[in-house]
Amino acid sequence: MQDSSTLRRKSWRISMIVAVLGASACLGLTLYVAVRMDRALVSAEVGAPVRWMLLLFASVLGLGYFFLIFHAPGVPHTPTQLEVLGTVALCLVTALFVVFIEAVHARRSPDAQSKRVLVVGAHPDDLELACGGTVASYVDGGHQVKVLVMSRGQQGGNPSVRLREAHAGAALLGVHDVTVHDFPDTQLSNANGGMIRTIERAISTFAPTVILTHSEHDHHQDHQAVHRAVLRAGRQASSILCFESPSVTRHFNPAMFVDIDAFIDVKVKAVQTHRDQAGKPYMSSNRVRGIAAFRGAQAKCDYAEGFELVRYLQNTGGRIS
Numbered sequence: 001m002q003d004s005s006t007l008r009r010k011s012w013r014i015s016m017i018v019a020v021l022g023a024s025a026c027l028g029l030t031l032y033v034a035v036r037m038d039r040a041l042v043s044a045e046v047g048a049p050v051r052w053m054l055l056l057f058a059s060v061l062g063l064g065y066f067f068l069i070f071h072a073p074g075v076p077h078t079p080t081q082l083e084v085l086g087t088v089a090l091c092l093v094t095a096l097f098v099v100f101i102e103a104v105h106a107r108r109s110p111d112a113q114s115k116r117v118l119v120v121g122a123h124p125d126d127l128e129l130a131c132g133g134t135v136a137s138y139v140d141g142g143h144q145v146k147v148l149v150m151s152r153g154q155q156g157g158n159p160s161v162r163l164r165e166a167h168a169g170a171a172l173l174g175v176h177d178v179t180v181h182d183f184p185d186t187q188l189s190n191a192n193g194g195m196i197r198t199i200e201r202a203i204s205t206f207a208p209t210v211i212l213t214h215s216e217h218d219h220h221q222d223h224q225a226v227h228r229a230v231l232r233a234g235r236q237a238s239s240i241l242c243f244e245s246p247s248v249t250r251h252f253n254p255a256m257f258v259d260i261d262a263f264i265d266v267k268v269k270a271v272q273t274h275r276d277q278a279g280k281p282y283m284s285s286n287r288v289r290g291i292a293a294f295r296g297a298q299a300k301c302d303y304a305e306g307f308e309l310v311r312y313l314q315n316t317g318g319r320i321s
Contacts, residue, residue: 115143118208120199120230122188122222123153124166124180125274129282130243131212132173132267133260133292134305139174140263146206147178150195150226155185157276169273172266188225195226199233208237215242215308217251231310240310244291246282254306257299264292264303 117138121127127135127147138145147170152159163180170178181198183191203211213230214223223245234240244252260267268285277283292303299306 116208117145118211120148120213122150122226124162128169128270130245132270133263134258136173136263136266145175149180150183151185161276165274169270172270188222195229196233210239212241217249220247238313241307255309256307257304259301261302
């Protein structure tokens with residue numbers, strides 16, 4: 001027969017296995033949610049602070065699970081049937097949750113190939129105002145998005161503040177690959193060669209399948225300059241779409257619309273991060289929603305963003321058997 005010390009050691013090992021499995025399930029599930037669900041949470045306007053709070057909660061839950069078994073009143077004990085079954089159930093629920101989320105993402109991303117979207121704007125806030133909903137939609141669908149901003153907008157505000165706001169606004173949309181350049185604000189046409197080379201390097205390294213940029217039908221000289229630079233740098237690109245800035249002319253005529261019903265709120269919030277420009281009429285939430293509602297009416301949905309097409313190559317994902 002085994003003595004009491006041997007039984008206690010055996011019980012302790014079993015308790016260790018049960019506790020580690022339970023704690024690992026708690027922590028693993030939350031880490032998965034915090035990382036894998038990042039894109040899906042964008043549309044629900046749940047940012048990094050909430051994800052960190054969720055991670056902290058699960059960490060406490062996991063540690064609590066661990067200590068509940070190890071530090072129950074008395075000496076380490078043999079896990080009860082309920083504790084063992086509870087741990088097994090927790091692990092199974094974790095696995096089922098992961099499978100469910102992966103299935104949801106698979107349905108959300110019907111394209112055979114993930115898109116790589118390059119967004120090129122003249123100033124901080126151009127991205128959020130013109131195509132923030134579309135960018136959030138791309139991110140939510142699992143596509144890669146890279147942002148280039150050609151100037152810090154120093155003629156229209158505090159360049160240091162606008163630099164921070166450019167990153168903050170893009171991050172709210174789920175984009176963290178953001179580069180803000182320092183070409184001369186309001187005089188981007190004088191930096192045409194430098195902008196072309198900068199955009200060419202981004203195209204060479206990122207290999208975008210879609211490029212979003214300003215329209216030629218725009219009153220702002222910097223927007224026109226960026227449009228021309230993108231067309232030159234992206235002469236071999238298969239898809240170039242032109243978004244609608246607040247300064248477009250009446251000749252802006254979108255031929256393509258993106259449904260942003262699920263992303264209008266996060267678009268408005270992203271625009272509002274640009275507090276340095278808060279006094280501008282086009283920065284108001286009513287104006288942002290109004291333009292999106294107008295384009296939505298044209299596209300037969302609640303909210304949309306419109307794009308002119310330079311050219312657009314669609315991959316249906318079909319295969320010849």
